[in-house]
Amino acid sequence: MNRIKCECGHVNPEGTVLCEACGKPIEGNQHIDGNDGKNILNMRYDGTARRSLTYRKSFVDKVWGFFSSVKVGVWLIVIALAASALGTIYPQRPHIPANAISRDPAIFYEQTYGVTGKIYYQLGFYDLYGSWWYMILIALIGVSLVICSLDRFVPLYRALKKQKPKRHVTFVSRQRFVSETENVTGEEIQKVKESLHKQRYKISEEDGHILAEKGRFSRWGPYVNHIGLIIILIAALLRQTPWFFLDEYVWVREGEQIVIPGTDGEYYIENKKFILELYDESDEKFRDALQKQGELVPKNFQTNAVIYKKNDDGVIGAESSLDKVIEDQIRMNHPLKFDGYTLYQAGYQLDEFSTMSFKIHKKDDSDAKELASFTVDLTNPEKEYDLENGYRVKMGEFYPEYYLDNGEPRSKSKYVRNPAFVFYIYAPDTSQPEVSFIGIGRNIAADDNEYKLGIINYTTHDVSGLTVRKDYTLPLFGLGALIFMIGVIQGMYWQHRRVWIHPQNGKVIVAAHTNKNWYGLRKDIEKAISQTTIHEVIDRQELDQRNETKGGKS
Incomplete structure (x- = not known):
């Protein structure tokens, strides 16, 4: 790595635009950080060297330079936003309704949404947020944020760490705000110092040169933003792993005890009883609304549940026992929580068939x-x-939820809501069966059949639809959002302001710079010099623009 020695004796890294010690522009390097040689210095990162603009030879340098570009980061975010929008057109695979004709994505999207649904499935948008390319896109955004931050943070840190009151005359005279005043007394300079100090500027001096500075911490706002965004992206990636996020849907019949999905067989749930309460149509408060609804409206539906945990005694070959963890009610907006899992009452199915009795006659x-x-x-x-x-x-x-599809018997789901059967009846001492088709409201037997089936009884039960959720990423999302907002506030409501007072050959040069809100900085300076003979600072940028306008007109 080449080194550049300034006339002040300080050795600067290659790519430095302004000397880190005295601030003098380094000839031949102004173009590296956008300085086009005009009167006003480019103070971005105080002219320190950026890796992406200095090293261009190796493959690593080119990758670093590519991802350090703000344009690349913006385009990655735009692509991610566009892809995310496509994922909201139809429900994602985890959110296919539990009562859908089929929860198989290959069938559901085409049957529900037609040709567009089929295309949506074939392009892979049905599982967009868990797809490999979407995860890579999110990871690339994170890489871009990290490299962008490091590429700018390191030179900015080096520049701000070496803030010196004594600067080269070229540095102060080529700031945007500058004024030159002759015959300034020491008392007047002292008044300026005291006034700036009252405005909460930190004052430092070196050989009669003065630097007043405040709000330096605001320069770290964007990097705090980046830290928050990186944490949010990490949380989004972790959300795709079963260790940090779980979102499953399960049906539990009354009296049934099943394994809770996503718990690796560790937890079981028993549906002790399902309760449905309806609004009373005679209630005057809700009478008009219920009549407009035209159907029964649930006031409350809940599951009285018991949660068990599998207990392995460690004895090989011994059956595992179940220990009760909690027994409680699961109601709408009142979920049941245990050991990091949350159970939500999400749906129900009334009068699902439990048993059905038949007779032969x-x-x-x-x-x-x-x-x-x-x-x-x-x-x-x-x-x-x-x-x-x-x-x-x-x-x-056996068709649990029977329907006809182009004359062919099918089942809409695996849930027993409209059962139908094909039975083979073997009479005593015969080997050839008779075929019968029977269901609710239908009983078909061949013309040459000797026997027929009839339904004599049935029993029903209610079924609870529960959402099983585990989410350890929420604290990370909250932390990332909090850090991001701190960065926003830090960079939005404070500014890094610097004022240099530079004695030069019997006159005093006052120069100033801020990263934003030049109007506020001008007011601070006007207040500080109000009781002195020091001239007001001139905005050289406005002056150059006026001169260019006059030159163009002439």
Whole structure:
């Protein structure tokens, strides 16, 4: 790495625009950070060297330079926002309704949304936020933020760390705010110092040169923003891992005990009872609204649940026992929380079939006298039933939620809401079965059948729809958002202001610089010199613009 020695004796890194010690412009390097040789110095990072603008040779240098570009970072964010918007057109895979005809994405999107849904699925937008390319895009934004921050933070830190009152005359005379005054007394300079001190400027002196500075911490606002954004991006990536985020939907029947999905078989839930309460139509407060609704409106639906935890005693071959963790009610807006998991009451299904009993009778028997009967457990149906009197029945097909699709029997879901069956009936001492199709409101048997099936009884139960959620990323999102807002406030409501008082050959040069709010800085200076003969500072940028305008007109 080449070094550049200034006439003041300070050795600067290659790429430095303004000497780190005295501030004198280094000839030939002004173009590196955008200084075009005009009267006003480019004070970005106080002229210190940036890696991305200095090193351009190796592959690492080129990658660093690419990601250090603000334009690259902005385009990555724009692409991510556009992709995120596409992901909101249709529900993402985890949010396919539990009561959908099919929760298989390949079927759901085409059946529900037609051709556009099919295209949406084929392009992979149905699982956008968990896709590999979206994760890479988020990671690239994080890489861009880190490299952008380091590329600018390091030179800025070096520049601000070496703030000296004594600067080269070129440095102070080429600031945007400058004034020159002759015959300034020491008392007047002292008044200026005291006034600036009262305005909460920090005063430092060196050989009669004075630097008044305040609000330096505001320069770190953008980098604090970046830290907050990086934490948010990390939280977004962690949200795709099962260790930090879980969002599952499960149906639990009354009296049923099942494993809670996403807990690796560690936790179980038992639905002791489902309760549904409706608004009373006779209640005057809600009568008009209920009549407009035209249907029953739930006031409350809840699940009385018991949570168990699997207890392995450590004995090989021994059955695991279940220890009760908590027993409570799960209601709308009143979830049940345990060991980092949260259960929300999200839906319900009333009167789902539990069992259905059938009888066999002669087809031409007008009294339908029962020859044999059997009961099917619809939650766990058997394939074959051996009955009394030598009869035998095999289940050929079972449609939990029966419907016809182009004349073909199908099931909308696996939930037993409209059951239908294809049974094979074996009479005593026969090997050839008779085929019967039976369901609610339908009973079809072949013309040459001797026997027929009939429904004699059924039982129902209610089913609770619960959302199982675990989210350890929320604290990270909250921390990132808090840090981001601190950076916004830090950079928005404070400014880094500097005023140099430079004695030079019997006159005093007053120069000033700020990263923003030049009007406020001018007011501070006017207040400080109000009781002295020191001239007001001139805004050289406005003066140059006026001269250019006059030159153009002439």
